[in-house]
Amino acid sequence: MGDMKVCSKCGMGKPVEEFSRDKSAKSGRTSRCKECRKEHYRQNREHALKQAKQWSEDNREHKLEYRKTRYQSLSPFERAIYVMANGVCGRTGENGVYNSKGIKNYLGNNPQVKAFLRENFGSDIRRLLDRGLTPSIDRINPNSHYMEGNIRVIDKNENARLGSEVANRLASKSVIAIKDGEQRIFESISECARGLGINDSTVRHHLKNGTTCRVGFSFVNAD
Ligand SMILES: [Zn+2]
Incomplete structure:
Protein backbone atom coordinates (compact mmCIF):
# COMPACT_ATOMS: atom_id res chain seq x y z
CA MET A 1 0.00 0.00 0.00
CA GLY A 2 1.30 3.45 -1.01
CA ASP A 3 1.82 6.47 1.20
CA MET A 4 -1.15 8.38 2.50
CA LYS A 5 -1.46 12.12 2.87
CA VAL A 6 -4.04 14.33 4.58
CA CYS A 7 -5.58 17.11 2.46
CA SER A 8 -5.21 20.55 4.03
CA LYS A 9 -8.59 21.54 2.59
CA CYS A 10 -11.03 18.67 3.06
CA GLY A 11 -9.01 16.96 5.80
CA MET A 12 -9.37 13.54 4.22
CA GLY A 13 -6.53 11.04 4.16
CA LYS A 14 -5.88 10.00 0.59
CA PRO A 15 -3.19 8.06 -1.34
CA VAL A 16 -0.40 10.48 -2.39
CA GLU A 17 -1.33 9.92 -6.03
CA GLU A 18 -4.46 11.91 -5.26
CA PHE A 19 -2.19 14.94 -4.74
CA SER A 20 -0.47 16.63 -7.70
CA ARG A 21 3.29 16.77 -7.87
CA ASP A 22 4.73 20.06 -6.68
CA LYS A 23 8.50 20.52 -6.74
CA SER A 24 8.32 23.60 -4.57
CA ALA A 25 6.61 21.70 -1.74
CA LYS A 26 8.69 19.91 0.85
CA SER A 27 6.68 16.72 0.44
CA GLY A 28 6.88 16.95 -3.37
CA ARG A 29 3.08 17.10 -3.52
CA THR A 30 0.51 19.86 -3.21
CA SER A 31 -1.09 20.29 0.20
CA ARG A 32 -4.61 20.12 -1.27
CA CYS A 33 -5.91 17.00 -2.97
CA LEU A 74 -20.60 69.17 -29.39
CA SER A 75 -21.58 72.47 -30.95
CA PRO A 76 -24.74 72.42 -33.13
CA PHE A 77 -22.43 72.58 -36.15
CA GLU A 78 -20.42 69.54 -35.08
CA ARG A 79 -23.59 67.69 -34.12
CA ALA A 80 -24.94 68.15 -37.63
CA ILE A 81 -21.63 66.89 -39.06
CA TYR A 82 -21.73 63.91 -36.70
CA VAL A 83 -25.28 62.91 -37.70
CA MET A 84 -24.64 63.31 -41.44
CA ALA A 85 -21.36 61.37 -41.38
CA ASN A 86 -22.96 58.53 -39.42
CA GLY A 87 -25.83 58.54 -41.89
CA VAL A 88 -23.59 58.19 -44.92
CA CYS A 89 -21.28 55.62 -43.38
CA GLY A 90 -24.17 53.65 -41.91
CA ARG A 91 -26.05 53.49 -45.20
CA THR A 92 -23.10 52.77 -47.42
CA GLY A 93 -20.54 51.08 -45.28
CA GLU A 94 -17.28 52.85 -44.77
CA ASN A 95 -14.39 53.05 -47.21
CA GLY A 96 -16.43 52.87 -50.37
CA VAL A 97 -18.15 49.59 -49.63
CA TYR A 98 -21.49 48.84 -51.27
CA ASN A 99 -24.42 48.27 -48.96
CA SER A 100 -27.39 46.03 -49.75
CA LYS A 101 -28.99 48.84 -51.75
CA GLY A 102 -25.92 49.22 -53.91
CA ILE A 103 -25.06 52.66 -52.63
CA LYS A 104 -21.35 53.26 -52.66
CA ASN A 105 -19.56 55.77 -50.53
CA TYR A 106 -16.50 57.25 -52.19
CA LEU A 107 -15.89 59.73 -49.43
CA GLY A 108 -13.92 57.41 -47.20
CA ASN A 109 -14.35 56.43 -43.59
CA ASN A 110 -16.25 58.32 -40.92
CA PRO A 111 -13.55 60.88 -39.97
CA GLN A 112 -12.85 61.55 -43.65
CA VAL A 113 -16.54 62.13 -44.35
CA LYS A 114 -16.66 64.57 -41.44
CA ALA A 115 -13.64 66.45 -42.74
CA PHE A 116 -15.13 66.52 -46.24
CA LEU A 117 -18.40 67.98 -44.94
CA ARG A 118 -16.63 70.62 -42.82
CA GLU A 119 -14.44 71.70 -45.71
CA ASN A 120 -16.95 71.71 -48.51
CA PHE A 121 -20.28 72.45 -46.87
CA GLY A 122 -19.40 74.35 -43.72
CA SER A 123 -21.15 77.53 -44.83
CA ASP A 124 -24.25 75.67 -46.13
CA ILE A 125 -24.54 73.83 -42.83
CA ARG A 126 -24.20 77.04 -40.81
CA ARG A 127 -26.75 78.83 -42.99
CA LEU A 128 -29.32 76.02 -42.52
CA LEU A 129 -28.69 75.92 -38.76
CA ASP A 130 -29.13 79.69 -38.53
CA ARG A 131 -32.55 79.30 -40.12
CA GLY A 132 -33.49 76.61 -37.58
CA LEU A 133 -33.34 73.84 -40.21
CA THR A 134 -31.69 70.42 -40.06
CA PRO A 135 -28.84 69.92 -42.53
CA SER A 136 -28.84 66.63 -44.41
CA ILE A 137 -26.90 65.16 -47.30
CA ASP A 138 -28.66 64.96 -50.64
CA ARG A 139 -27.32 63.08 -53.62
CA ILE A 140 -27.85 65.37 -56.61
CA ASN A 141 -28.27 62.36 -58.88
CA PRO A 142 -30.05 59.86 -56.63
CA ASN A 143 -28.94 56.98 -58.84
CA SER A 144 -25.31 57.81 -58.32
CA HIS A 145 -23.06 57.48 -55.30
CA TYR A 146 -22.05 59.43 -52.25
CA MET A 147 -19.09 61.09 -53.94
CA GLU A 148 -17.60 64.48 -54.59
CA GLY A 149 -19.68 66.42 -57.09
CA ASN A 150 -22.83 64.43 -56.41
CA ILE A 151 -23.40 65.75 -52.91
CA ARG A 152 -25.00 68.84 -51.50
CA VAL A 153 -26.31 69.73 -48.06
CA ILE A 154 -29.95 70.77 -47.86
CA ASP A 155 -32.72 70.87 -45.25
CA LYS A 156 -33.82 67.44 -44.06
CA ASN A 157 -37.53 68.00 -44.82
CA GLU A 158 -36.72 69.34 -48.26
CA ASN A 159 -34.55 66.27 -48.83
CA ALA A 160 -37.38 63.93 -47.85
CA ARG A 161 -39.78 65.78 -50.15
CA LEU A 162 -37.35 65.51 -53.07
CA GLY A 163 -36.85 61.83 -52.33
CA SER A 164 -40.54 61.01 -52.57
CA GLU A 165 -40.84 63.21 -55.68
CA VAL A 166 -38.09 61.23 -57.38
CA ALA A 167 -39.74 57.97 -56.39
CA ASN A 168 -43.09 59.15 -57.74
CA ARG A 169 -41.62 60.46 -60.96
CA LEU A 170 -39.77 57.19 -61.59
CA ALA A 171 -42.86 55.17 -60.78
CA SER A 172 -45.05 57.12 -63.22
CA LYS A 173 -42.55 57.22 -66.08
CA SER A 174 -43.32 55.05 -69.09
CA VAL A 175 -41.31 51.85 -69.24
CA ILE A 176 -40.34 49.85 -72.28
CA ALA A 177 -39.79 46.14 -71.70
CA ILE A 178 -37.54 44.52 -74.27
CA LYS A 179 -37.20 40.80 -74.97
CA ASP A 180 -35.79 39.13 -78.08
CA GLY A 181 -35.88 42.43 -79.94
CA GLU A 182 -39.57 42.96 -79.20
CA GLN A 183 -40.74 45.93 -77.19
CA ARG A 184 -43.76 46.40 -74.98
CA ILE A 185 -44.53 49.81 -73.60
CA PHE A 186 -46.17 50.37 -70.20
CA GLU A 187 -47.36 53.58 -68.57
CA SER A 188 -45.51 53.03 -65.33
CA ILE A 189 -43.30 50.65 -63.40
CA SER A 190 -46.26 49.10 -61.66
CA GLU A 191 -48.18 48.69 -64.95
CA CYS A 192 -45.12 47.01 -66.40
CA ALA A 193 -44.72 44.72 -63.38
CA ARG A 194 -48.40 43.76 -63.48
CA GLY A 195 -48.29 43.18 -67.25
CA LEU A 196 -45.30 40.88 -67.02
CA GLY A 197 -46.30 39.19 -63.78
CA ILE A 198 -43.21 40.27 -61.85
CA ASN A 199 -42.57 42.54 -58.86
CA ASP A 200 -42.33 46.32 -59.03
CA SER A 201 -38.96 46.12 -57.29
CA THR A 202 -37.68 43.72 -59.96
CA VAL A 203 -38.55 46.18 -62.72
CA ARG A 204 -37.04 49.07 -60.74
CA HIS A 205 -33.86 47.10 -60.13
CA HIS A 206 -33.25 46.05 -63.74
CA LEU A 207 -34.32 49.46 -65.03
CA LYS A 208 -31.74 51.12 -62.83
CA ASN A 209 -28.93 48.66 -63.49
CA GLY A 210 -29.62 47.95 -67.15
CA THR A 211 -29.70 44.21 -66.48
CA THR A 212 -32.02 41.47 -67.71
CA CYS A 213 -34.58 39.91 -65.41
CA ARG A 214 -35.05 36.19 -64.94
CA VAL A 215 -37.87 35.99 -67.47
CA GLY A 216 -35.67 37.63 -70.10
CA PHE A 217 -36.83 41.25 -70.13
CA SER A 218 -34.64 44.30 -69.93
CA PHE A 219 -36.13 47.73 -69.35
CA VAL A 220 -35.64 51.33 -70.39
CA ASN A 221 -37.58 54.48 -69.64
CA ALA A 222 -39.56 55.73 -72.60
CA ASP A 223 -38.35 59.32 -72.37
ZN1 LIG B 1 -9.21 17.60 -0.35
Whole structure:
Protein backbone atom coordinates (compact mmCIF):
# COMPACT_ATOMS: atom_id res chain seq x y z
CA MET A 1 0.00 0.00 0.00
CA GLY A 2 1.30 3.45 -1.01
CA ASP A 3 1.82 6.47 1.20
CA MET A 4 -1.15 8.38 2.50
CA LYS A 5 -1.46 12.12 2.87
CA VAL A 6 -4.04 14.33 4.58
CA CYS A 7 -5.58 17.11 2.46
CA SER A 8 -5.21 20.55 4.03
CA LYS A 9 -8.59 21.54 2.59
CA CYS A 10 -11.03 18.67 3.06
CA GLY A 11 -9.01 16.96 5.80
CA MET A 12 -9.37 13.54 4.22
CA GLY A 13 -6.53 11.04 4.16
CA LYS A 14 -5.88 10.00 0.59
CA PRO A 15 -3.19 8.06 -1.34
CA VAL A 16 -0.40 10.48 -2.39
CA GLU A 17 -1.33 9.92 -6.03
CA GLU A 18 -4.46 11.91 -5.26
CA PHE A 19 -2.19 14.94 -4.74
CA SER A 20 -0.47 16.63 -7.70
CA ARG A 21 3.29 16.77 -7.87
CA ASP A 22 4.73 20.06 -6.68
CA LYS A 23 8.50 20.52 -6.74
CA SER A 24 8.32 23.60 -4.57
CA ALA A 25 6.61 21.70 -1.74
CA LYS A 26 8.69 19.91 0.85
CA SER A 27 6.68 16.72 0.44
CA GLY A 28 6.88 16.95 -3.37
CA ARG A 29 3.08 17.10 -3.52
CA THR A 30 0.51 19.86 -3.21
CA SER A 31 -1.09 20.29 0.20
CA ARG A 32 -4.61 20.12 -1.27
CA CYS A 33 -5.91 17.00 -2.97
CA LYS A 34 -6.64 17.02 -6.72
CA GLU A 35 -10.36 17.00 -6.03
CA CYS A 36 -10.16 20.12 -3.84
CA ARG A 37 -7.89 21.90 -6.31
CA LYS A 38 -10.34 21.15 -9.13
CA GLU A 39 -13.18 22.55 -7.05
CA HIS A 40 -11.13 25.63 -6.26
CA TYR A 41 -10.43 26.30 -9.96
CA ARG A 42 -14.06 25.69 -10.88
CA GLN A 43 -15.23 28.27 -8.35
CA ASN A 44 -12.49 30.62 -9.38
CA ARG A 45 -13.47 30.31 -13.00
CA GLU A 46 -17.10 31.10 -12.26
CA HIS A 47 -15.99 34.07 -10.24
CA ALA A 48 -13.71 35.27 -13.04
CA LEU A 49 -16.49 34.88 -15.64
CA LYS A 50 -18.90 36.76 -13.44
CA GLN A 51 -16.39 39.55 -13.02
CA ALA A 52 -15.69 39.72 -16.75
CA LYS A 53 -19.41 39.92 -17.49
CA GLN A 54 -19.90 42.66 -14.93
CA TRP A 55 -16.94 44.56 -16.33
CA SER A 56 -18.30 44.48 -19.88
CA GLU A 57 -21.73 45.58 -18.64
CA ASP A 58 -20.27 48.47 -16.70
CA ASN A 59 -18.09 49.31 -19.66
CA ARG A 60 -21.00 49.24 -22.10
CA GLU A 61 -22.96 51.71 -20.02
CA HIS A 62 -19.80 53.69 -19.67
CA LYS A 63 -19.32 53.77 -23.44
CA LEU A 64 -22.94 54.76 -24.11
CA GLU A 65 -22.77 57.41 -21.44
CA TYR A 66 -19.47 58.64 -22.84
CA ARG A 67 -20.89 58.87 -26.36
CA LYS A 68 -23.99 60.68 -25.13
CA THR A 69 -21.99 63.17 -23.10
CA ARG A 70 -19.62 63.70 -25.98
CA TYR A 71 -22.47 64.28 -28.41
CA GLN A 72 -24.11 66.73 -26.03
CA SER A 73 -20.86 68.62 -25.63
CA LEU A 74 -20.60 69.17 -29.39
CA SER A 75 -21.58 72.47 -30.95
CA PRO A 76 -24.74 72.42 -33.13
CA PHE A 77 -22.43 72.58 -36.15
CA GLU A 78 -20.42 69.54 -35.08
CA ARG A 79 -23.59 67.69 -34.12
CA ALA A 80 -24.94 68.15 -37.63
CA ILE A 81 -21.63 66.89 -39.06
CA TYR A 82 -21.73 63.91 -36.70
CA VAL A 83 -25.28 62.91 -37.70
CA MET A 84 -24.64 63.31 -41.44
CA ALA A 85 -21.36 61.37 -41.38
CA ASN A 86 -22.96 58.53 -39.42
CA GLY A 87 -25.83 58.54 -41.89
CA VAL A 88 -23.59 58.19 -44.92
CA CYS A 89 -21.28 55.62 -43.38
CA GLY A 90 -24.17 53.65 -41.91
CA ARG A 91 -26.05 53.49 -45.20
CA THR A 92 -23.10 52.77 -47.42
CA GLY A 93 -20.54 51.08 -45.28
CA GLU A 94 -17.28 52.85 -44.77
CA ASN A 95 -14.39 53.05 -47.21
CA GLY A 96 -16.43 52.87 -50.37
CA VAL A 97 -18.15 49.59 -49.63
CA TYR A 98 -21.49 48.84 -51.27
CA ASN A 99 -24.42 48.27 -48.96
CA SER A 100 -27.39 46.03 -49.75
CA LYS A 101 -28.99 48.84 -51.75
CA GLY A 102 -25.92 49.22 -53.91
CA ILE A 103 -25.06 52.66 -52.63
CA LYS A 104 -21.35 53.26 -52.66
CA ASN A 105 -19.56 55.77 -50.53
CA TYR A 106 -16.50 57.25 -52.19
CA LEU A 107 -15.89 59.73 -49.43
CA GLY A 108 -13.92 57.41 -47.20
CA ASN A 109 -14.35 56.43 -43.59
CA ASN A 110 -16.25 58.32 -40.92
CA PRO A 111 -13.55 60.88 -39.97
CA GLN A 112 -12.85 61.55 -43.65
CA VAL A 113 -16.54 62.13 -44.35
CA LYS A 114 -16.66 64.57 -41.44
CA ALA A 115 -13.64 66.45 -42.74
CA PHE A 116 -15.13 66.52 -46.24
CA LEU A 117 -18.40 67.98 -44.94
CA ARG A 118 -16.63 70.62 -42.82
CA GLU A 119 -14.44 71.70 -45.71
CA ASN A 120 -16.95 71.71 -48.51
CA PHE A 121 -20.28 72.45 -46.87
CA GLY A 122 -19.40 74.35 -43.72
CA SER A 123 -21.15 77.53 -44.83
CA ASP A 124 -24.25 75.67 -46.13
CA ILE A 125 -24.54 73.83 -42.83
CA ARG A 126 -24.20 77.04 -40.81
CA ARG A 127 -26.75 78.83 -42.99
CA LEU A 128 -29.32 76.02 -42.52
CA LEU A 129 -28.69 75.92 -38.76
CA ASP A 130 -29.13 79.69 -38.53
CA ARG A 131 -32.55 79.30 -40.12
CA GLY A 132 -33.49 76.61 -37.58
CA LEU A 133 -33.34 73.84 -40.21
CA THR A 134 -31.69 70.42 -40.06
CA PRO A 135 -28.84 69.92 -42.53
CA SER A 136 -28.84 66.63 -44.41
CA ILE A 137 -26.90 65.16 -47.30
CA ASP A 138 -28.66 64.96 -50.64
CA ARG A 139 -27.32 63.08 -53.62
CA ILE A 140 -27.85 65.37 -56.61
CA ASN A 141 -28.27 62.36 -58.88
CA PRO A 142 -30.05 59.86 -56.63
CA ASN A 143 -28.94 56.98 -58.84
CA SER A 144 -25.31 57.81 -58.32
CA HIS A 145 -23.06 57.48 -55.30
CA TYR A 146 -22.05 59.43 -52.25
CA MET A 147 -19.09 61.09 -53.94
CA GLU A 148 -17.60 64.48 -54.59
CA GLY A 149 -19.68 66.42 -57.09
CA ASN A 150 -22.83 64.43 -56.41
CA ILE A 151 -23.40 65.75 -52.91
CA ARG A 152 -25.00 68.84 -51.50
CA VAL A 153 -26.31 69.73 -48.06
CA ILE A 154 -29.95 70.77 -47.86
CA ASP A 155 -32.72 70.87 -45.25
CA LYS A 156 -33.82 67.44 -44.06
CA ASN A 157 -37.53 68.00 -44.82
CA GLU A 158 -36.72 69.34 -48.26
CA ASN A 159 -34.55 66.27 -48.83
CA ALA A 160 -37.38 63.93 -47.85
CA ARG A 161 -39.78 65.78 -50.15
CA LEU A 162 -37.35 65.51 -53.07
CA GLY A 163 -36.85 61.83 -52.33
CA SER A 164 -40.54 61.01 -52.57
CA GLU A 165 -40.84 63.21 -55.68
CA VAL A 166 -38.09 61.23 -57.38
CA ALA A 167 -39.74 57.97 -56.39
CA ASN A 168 -43.09 59.15 -57.74
CA ARG A 169 -41.62 60.46 -60.96
CA LEU A 170 -39.77 57.19 -61.59
CA ALA A 171 -42.86 55.17 -60.78
CA SER A 172 -45.05 57.12 -63.22
CA LYS A 173 -42.55 57.22 -66.08
CA SER A 174 -43.32 55.05 -69.09
CA VAL A 175 -41.31 51.85 -69.24
CA ILE A 176 -40.34 49.85 -72.28
CA ALA A 177 -39.79 46.14 -71.70
CA ILE A 178 -37.54 44.52 -74.27
CA LYS A 179 -37.20 40.80 -74.97
CA ASP A 180 -35.79 39.13 -78.08
CA GLY A 181 -35.88 42.43 -79.94
CA GLU A 182 -39.57 42.96 -79.20
CA GLN A 183 -40.74 45.93 -77.19
CA ARG A 184 -43.76 46.40 -74.98
CA ILE A 185 -44.53 49.81 -73.60
CA PHE A 186 -46.17 50.37 -70.20
CA GLU A 187 -47.36 53.58 -68.57
CA SER A 188 -45.51 53.03 -65.33
CA ILE A 189 -43.30 50.65 -63.40
CA SER A 190 -46.26 49.10 -61.66
CA GLU A 191 -48.18 48.69 -64.95
CA CYS A 192 -45.12 47.01 -66.40
CA ALA A 193 -44.72 44.72 -63.38
CA ARG A 194 -48.40 43.76 -63.48
CA GLY A 195 -48.29 43.18 -67.25
CA LEU A 196 -45.30 40.88 -67.02
CA GLY A 197 -46.30 39.19 -63.78
CA ILE A 198 -43.21 40.27 -61.85
CA ASN A 199 -42.57 42.54 -58.86
CA ASP A 200 -42.33 46.32 -59.03
CA SER A 201 -38.96 46.12 -57.29
CA THR A 202 -37.68 43.72 -59.96
CA VAL A 203 -38.55 46.18 -62.72
CA ARG A 204 -37.04 49.07 -60.74
CA HIS A 205 -33.86 47.10 -60.13
CA HIS A 206 -33.25 46.05 -63.74
CA LEU A 207 -34.32 49.46 -65.03
CA LYS A 208 -31.74 51.12 -62.83
CA ASN A 209 -28.93 48.66 -63.49
CA GLY A 210 -29.62 47.95 -67.15
CA THR A 211 -29.70 44.21 -66.48
CA THR A 212 -32.02 41.47 -67.71
CA CYS A 213 -34.58 39.91 -65.41
CA ARG A 214 -35.05 36.19 -64.94
CA VAL A 215 -37.87 35.99 -67.47
CA GLY A 216 -35.67 37.63 -70.10
CA PHE A 217 -36.83 41.25 -70.13
CA SER A 218 -34.64 44.30 -69.93
CA PHE A 219 -36.13 47.73 -69.35
CA VAL A 220 -35.64 51.33 -70.39
CA ASN A 221 -37.58 54.48 -69.64
CA ALA A 222 -39.56 55.73 -72.60
CA ASP A 223 -38.35 59.32 -72.37
ZN1 LIG B 1 -9.21 17.60 -0.35
